[in-house]
Each structure stands twice: as C-alpha cells, then as structure tokens.
Amino acid sequence: MAQRAPLVAGNWKMYKTEAQAEEYIQGLLPRVSSVSGVEVAICVPFTDLRAMVDSARGSRVEVYAQNLHQEADGAFTGEVSAPMLAELDVHGVVLGHSERRELFGESDRALAQKVPAALAAGLKPILCVGETEAERDAGDTERKLRQQIAEDLVEVADDELADVVIAYEPIWAIGTGRVAMPEQAQEAVAFIRALIEGRSAEAARRVRILYGGSVKPGNARELLALPDVDGALVGGASLDPASFAEIVTAAVA
Ligand code: PEP
Numbered sequence: 001m002a003q004r005a006p007l008v009a010g011n012w013k014m015y016k017t018e019a020q021a022e023e024y025i026q027g028l029l030p031r032v033s034s035v036s037g038v039e040v041a042i043c044v045p046f047t048d049l050r051a052m053v054d055s056a057r058g059s060r061v062e063v064y065a066q067n068l069h070q071e072a073d074g075a076f077t078g079e080v081s082a083p084m085l086a087e088l089d090v091h092g093v094v095l096g097h098s099e100r101r102e103l104f105g106e107s108d109r110a111l112a113q114k115v116p117a118a119l120a121a122g123l124k125p126i127l128c129v130g131e132t133e134a135e136r137d138a139g140d141t142e143r144k145l146r147q148q149i150a151e152d153l154v155e156v157a158d159d160e161l162a163d164v165v166i167a168y169e170p171i172w173a174i175g176t177g178r179v180a181m182p183e184q185a186q187e188a189v190a191f192i193r194a195l196i197e198g199r200s201a202e203a204a205r206r207v208r209i210l211y212g213g214s215v216k217p218g219n220a221r222e223l224l225a226l227p228d229v230d231g232a233l234v235g236g237a238s239l240d241p242a243s244f245a246e247i248v249t250a251a252v253a
C-alpha cells in the first residue's frame with residue numbers, strides 16, 4: 001500500500017490583512033515546527049502571499065494561493081496567473097472551491113484548464129469537489145463527484161494525476177458547523193479514489209484526497225484517521241493559529 005503523506009491546509013478565504021497575517025504566522029510556526037510526518041499549508045489572499053512566503057521560508061509551512069487564471073497572461077483585468085504565483089515561490093493553489101463555483105461562476109470548463117496551468121507552473125493544485133445538500137438528499141452525490149472529477153481533470157495526463165490533491169468538500173458542511181459523519185466522508189473519498197483508479201491504479205494509490213467541511217480540533221482526529229482520508233482542508237478553524245496547529249497535530253496522532 002502506498003504511503004501518502006497527510007496534508008493539512010488552512011483556507012483563510014478573504015480574511016487577514018498583511019499585518020494580521022504576519023502576527024498569525026509568528027503564532028503558527030513555533031506550534032508546528034516539531035510536528036513531523038504531515039505537510040502543512042496556508043492558503044492566503046493574494047495580498048498576503050509575498051509576506052507569508054518570506055516569513056515561512058525555511059519552515060515546514062507551505063504557502064498556497066486560493067485561485068489563478070488559466071492563461072499565463074493577457075487582457076484579464078483583476079486576474080492572477082500561475083507563472084505570477086510561481087515567481088513569488090508560492091507552493092500551490094486551491095482550485096474550484098465551492099465558494100468560487102457558486103459566487104463567481106467558476107466552471108468545470110475553466111477548471112479543466114486551471115489544473116494543468118498550475119501543474120505546468122510547478123504549483124500543487126488542491127482541486128475541491130463536493131455535492132450540495134439537495135444533491136445528497138436526491139441521491140446524486142456520486143453523479144456529481146463523477147462529473148466534477150471527469151471534467152476538471154480531463155486535461156491532466158494519467159501519470160500526473162497523483163500530483164493533484166483532491167479535497168472532498170460537501171457543500172452543506174462548509175462553514176455550517178455540520179460535519180459529515182465519518183462514514184459519509186470515508187464513502188465519498190473512497191468513491192473519488194475509485195474514480196481515479198478507473199484512469200490509473202498507480203495514481204489512485206498515490207493521490208491524496210482531503211476532507212473539508214467544518215473540521216475543528218474536536219473532530220479532526222476521527223476524520224483524519226479514516227483509511228482513505230489523507231488530510232484536511234480547513235476553513236474557519238484555520239484562522240486561529242492555535243486551533244489550526246491542533247488539527248495539524250491530530251493528523252499524525
Ligand atoms: C473551506 O473553506 O474549505 C472549509 C472547509 O470551511 P470550514 O472548515 O469553515 O467549513
């Protein structure tokens with residue numbers, strides 16, 4: 001069985017000015033410096049990237065963006081490209097978060113280009129997928145996951161699939177305090193792994209699949225112990241360095 005290093009990534013969303021981010025990283029670094037066997041990432045607003053890359057340099061904390069444009073450059077006012085992020089020494093990028101899909105019209109067609117654009121620039125993509133509450137209630141969870149995995153990863157070669165991190169984030173559990181039951185999380189994550197296996201057995205063994213949705217210090221250990229769950233994408237609880245560090249520690253417990 002392949003060894004997959006767990007990844008715990010904090011998604012700050014649109015929180016923290018640069019000054020607040022500096023204060024945060026000074027609180028986080030000592031708390032996670034001695035925790036080994038888990039990758040740690042913070043996914044920060046564009047305006048915090050340079051400062052966080054500089055402050056985290058040489059530490060175990062990697063710095064990710066929360067979006068990119070699929071083109072390297074062009075007349076796309078307000079957008080930021082993968083080469084721009086790579087030049088800042090950013091490690092990775094969250095793609096397809098449900099807030100971007102719902103509020104900003106991010107489409108599977110765009111994601112099919114964004115994921116390869118990130119990989120080509122040497123950025124690690126975290127691709128978010130997941131169903132709404134109505135889709136779950138209608139028994140549509142597997143259909144939705146199958147469609148997102150098929151469409152968003154269509155341009156990624158089989159031998160590059162394992163370089164993508166997938167985050168299963170049931171939309172009804174994001175920011176709601178309603179966490180998926182461990183059986184629901186395991187079932188969905190195992191289903192995603194089976195979808196990847198349909199393309200490459202080797203990629204399925206290596207690809208990391210995270211759970212995201214109201215992960216907190218109190219529930220992290222149980223979720224992170226699930227056999228197919230390789231880490232967590234954490235929103236609200238990542239905004240405080242102490243609670244985020246507790247979740248990081250739970251990943252190796
Ligand atoms: C997220 O933003 O990806 C997320 C999972 O948020 P929360 O942990 O707050 O539910």
